[in-house]
Amino acid sequence: IIRLNVGGQHFITTQTTLCAVEGSLLANMSRKYAQPIKIGGELFLDRNPIAFGVILDYLRDGCRVMVDLPSNKHNNDETTLLQRLRTDADYFGLPGLVLYCDTKLRS
Template identity: 40%
Template sequence: MSQEVQINVGGTLFITQWSTLHKHRNTLLGSLSTKSECYSKKKQYFFFDRNPDYFNIILDFYRNGHIHFPTHVCGWIWKQELQFWRIPETEISECCYPTYVKYDKNRAVTEYIKNAFIVHTAEYQTKAVSCLTGISQRIWLFLEEPTSSLPARVCVINHY
């Protein structure tokens, strides 16, 4: 019979079997030992400062062999969780994979739009600055050099 292992995730205690975790030895939980840095000898559990709401899904992966995650949680969060627990993306179930990759596609589109916006904003600002520079020079000439234009001469004559 396999021994129980206690895992504290964000203050919530989870209990499972070592044999369950050892089904996937190349992952973070699959490679745990009581010599691991995250193990508390005093409390006799492993501690991870992660969101416990997501850990149920992670633990179910060890039990069932595939990642099934709710669609209401952002794909970015799942990407971070999979990376932290060292679970390969290939373990995501077929039914959940389209939702997961939609995040990457949306992120790529968002980045493209953001970059295009930044380029156009920079071009607009450059044109605006050069336009303002031209206007500033004309105003300065108008006020400081009375002979620079006909309106400047008229203004000087009316002023005196």
């Protein structure tokens, strides 16, 4: 079990999930920090928690994209959410999700 604090929101997942995309920042971080995190520590990521929730679902679902994006209580604009998701997918090194976002943003 790995505990993450992303922008103040807590997530719990597994190293297997974070390593779903070989070479991604999440895979590299989970391997590098695996021991301290597993001992009870929490890894803090200063990223958007709404986008990260979608990213975590993407990794959990075998890198298949869910069509429904979560609603943002501050801004329900799907384009804004897709742009944020694309930015964070690029940051974490998830090219399949970046491509999905680019395709959706163009349509």
